[in-house]
Amino acid sequence: xxxxxxxxxxxxxxxxxxxxxxxxxxxxxxxxxxxxxxxxxxxxxxxxxxxxxxxxxxxxxxxxxxxxxxxxxxxxxxxxxxxxxxxxxxxxxxxxxxxxxxxxxxxxxxxxxxxxxxxxxxxxxxxxxxxxxxxxxxxxxxxxxxxxxxxxxxxxxxxxxxxxxxxxxxxxxxxxxxxxxxxxxxxxxxxxx
Amino acid sequence: xxxxxxxxxxxxxxxxxxxxxxxxxxxxxxxxxxxxxxxxxxxxxxxxxxxxxxxxxxxxxxxxxxxxxxxxxxxxxxxxxxxxxxxxxxxxxxxxxxxxxxxxxxxxxxxxxxxxxxxxxxxxxxxxxxxxxxxxxxxxxxxxxxxxxxxxxxxxxxxxxxxxxxxxxxxxxxxxxxxxxxxxxxxxxxxxx
DNA sequence: AAAATATTCGAATAATTTGGTCGATTATTC
DNA sequence: GAATAATCGACCAAATTATTCGAATATTTT
Numbered sequence: 001x002x003x004x005x006x007x008x009x010x011x012x013x014x015x016x017x018x019x020x021x022x023x024x025x026x027x028x029x030x031x032x033x034x035x036x037x038x039x040x041x042x043x044x045x046x047x048x049x050x051x052x053x054x055x056x057x058x059x060x061x062x063x064x065x066x067x068x069x070x071x072x073x074x075x076x077x078x079x080x081x082x083x084x085x086x087x088x089x090x091x092x093x094x095x096x097x098x099x100x101x102x103x104x105x106x107x108x109x110x111x112x113x114x115x116x117x118x119x120x121x122x123x124x125x126x127x128x129x130x131x132x133x134x135x136x137x138x139x140x141x142x143x144x145x146x147x148x149x150x151x152x153x154x155x156x157x158x159x160x161x162x163x164x165x166x167x168x169x170x171x172x173x174x175x176x177x178x179x180x181x182x183x184x185x186x187x188x189x190x191x192x193x
Numbered sequence: 194x195x196x197x198x199x200x201x202x203x204x205x206x207x208x209x210x211x212x213x214x215x216x217x218x219x220x221x222x223x224x225x226x227x228x229x230x231x232x233x234x235x236x237x238x239x240x241x242x243x244x245x246x247x248x249x250x251x252x253x254x255x256x257x258x259x260x261x262x263x264x265x266x267x268x269x270x271x272x273x274x275x276x277x278x279x280x281x282x283x284x285x286x287x288x289x290x291x292x293x294x295x296x297x298x299x300x301x302x303x304x305x306x307x308x309x310x311x312x313x314x315x316x317x318x319x320x321x322x323x324x325x326x327x328x329x330x331x332x333x334x335x336x337x338x339x340x341x342x343x344x345x346x347x348x349x350x351x352x353x354x355x356x357x358x359x360x361x362x363x364x365x366x367x368x369x370x371x372x373x374x375x376x377x378x379x380x381x382x383x384x385x386x
Numbered sequence: 387a388a389a390a391t392a393t394t395c396g397a398a399t400a401a402t403t404t405g406g407t408c409g410a411t412t413a414t415t416c
Numbered sequence: 417g418a419a420t421a422a423t424c425g426a427c428c429a430a431a432t433t434a435t436t437c438g439a440a441t442a443t444t445t446t
Contacts, residue, residue, distance in 0.1 A: 004421090025432095026219045029405060039424040041407080050405065197392090218403095222434060232395045234436080243434065 008046050008056070011036060016057040020099050024054055055114050058100065062118050065093045069129070079137030084183060086133065087159060090126075091175055094163055127152050158182050201239050201249070204229060209250040213292050217247055248307050251293065255311050258286045262322070272330030277376060279326065280352060283319075284368055287356055320345050351375050 015032045029050055033040040047053045072089040073082045130152035137143030145151045162175060162182070208225045215224075222243055226233040240246045265282040266275045323345035330336030338344050355371060 022215065022219060026215060028403085030403090040405090041425075042423050044406070045422060048406095221432085223432095233434090234396075235394050237435070238393065241435095 004046070011043065011046055011053065012056050012060050015053050016060065019054060019057055020096070023099055024050075051112070055112070058115060058118060061097060061100070062122060065090075065097075066122075066125070068093065073129070073133065079133055079140060079142045080187065082133050083137070083186070086129065087155075087179060087183065088176075090159065091162060091179055095175065123156070127156060130155050155186060158186075197239070204236065204239055204246065205249050205253050208246050209253060212247060212250055213289070216292055217243075244305070248305070251308060251311060254290060254293070255315060258283075258290075259315075259318070261286065266322070266326065272326055272333060272335045273380065275326050276330070276379070279322065280348075280372060280376065281369075283352065284355060284372055288368065316349070320349060323348050348379060351379075 011032070014035050015027070018027045018031055018035060021027075029040055029043060032053070033043050036043070043053075047056070068089055069086060072085040076082055076085055127149075131148045134143055134145050134148040134151055138145045138148065159182075162178060204225070207228050208220070211220045211224055211228060214220075222233055222236060225246070226236055229236070236246075240249070261282055262279060265278040269275055269278055320342075324341045327336055327338050327341040327344055331338045331341065352375075355368060355375070
């Protein structure tokens with residue numbers, strides 16, 4: 001292979017597909033290697049172990065999500081649409097990612113530390129983005145936000161609340177419909193005017 | 194439980210869902226029992242083992258498919274629509290069932306004998322149905338079939354050909370589009386009139 | 387209610403799977 | 417052609433998992 005780093009990416013992609021389908025536990029090194037048309041032991045030349053591959057996959061997925069999100073809010077102008085796009089893309093992504101999570105918290109106690117780390121970092125980023133959208137909206141006289149920090153936190157809390165059913169069982173609730181409900185409240189409030 | 198046979202059905206249904214998602218190998222007795230909210234060992238009171246559960250599931254799935262198919266051809270009148278309905282429902286079902294098969298032929302040599310048996314029986318039934326549709330069409334002067342047996346076989350061969358990519362990797366080809374292509378040839382032939 | 391039967395269960399076990407190691411082998415580069 | 421990079425198959429120890437078994441609990445029958 002020309003470039004070692006290039007092949008690592010290939011492994012991350014291939015493994016990512018299998019992980020997303022079967023989760024961490026049910027995915028075997030043998031499967032990954034077979035999918036790569038490669039001896040099982042050869043993978044250990046590129047990664048120290050299964051967990052490290054998974055870590056790289058999750059990190060990669062987080063980056064992809066970040067890109068999609070920034071693209072989503074850049075694709076429209078109005079703060080209203082930015083907010084709508086952001087939450088929709090975010091929730092769609094989490095729907096897809098729920099397999100990974102289901103896999104991790106499968107049954108056993110041992111959460112992977114790095115997932116928490118990535119998640120924490122991601123949460124901070126999200127808060128910043130939300131604040132930016134809110135702030136921008138306020139500047140453009142579209143939103144009327146008393147405190148963008150607290151409002152951003154409120155939005156984030158609502159989104160996290162929507163994640164929960166994703167990780168339990170899928171398809172029980174229509175996420176899209178509930179998202180619209182949340183956005184409605186967010187945009188127009190519950191107080192009659 | 195009131196009825197033992199009733200509970201066997203419940204096991205078949207629950208296990209079926211898990212099998213269809215993860216395949217035979219990746220599905221564990223523990224998962225099945227947990228999904229049934231039941232001790233793992235209790236399942237052995239209803240089934241001798243994992244393979245037997247799987248066999249019951251596959252048999253069950255075959256029966257469901259049979260029902261769907263007969264319903265599909267009964268729901269319409271014209272032989273043309275009957276044929277179209279039949280092949281579409283059939284292929285949709287196989288798309289869903291491909292997980293089971295992928296699971297079986299996973300890697301290891303040992304195909305389950307009963308799958309072959311069921312399949313053989315199913316193939317004979319299918320041939321009979323196809324012949325019936327063709328024959329009925331000929332009677333109604335919609336089709337012009339020289340030999341309904343050979344034509345039925347030709348249709349079946351084409352359908353089997355479409356199965357292959359399903360069991361390899363999914364989504365590579367658009368089954369629906371190719372189905373339409375096949376039906377076009379079947380209905381109108383390749384000879385310009 | 388006692389006996390018989392049906393059902394569930396947890397712990398133990400036996401068989402299989404699987405993540406990972408290692409030395410050898412093959413390809414590539416110097 | 418030596419040195420290095422990359423691949424591989426055989427092997428192993430640990431973990432997972434299917435299955436067994438005897439005991440416990442529920443249900444039915446007498």
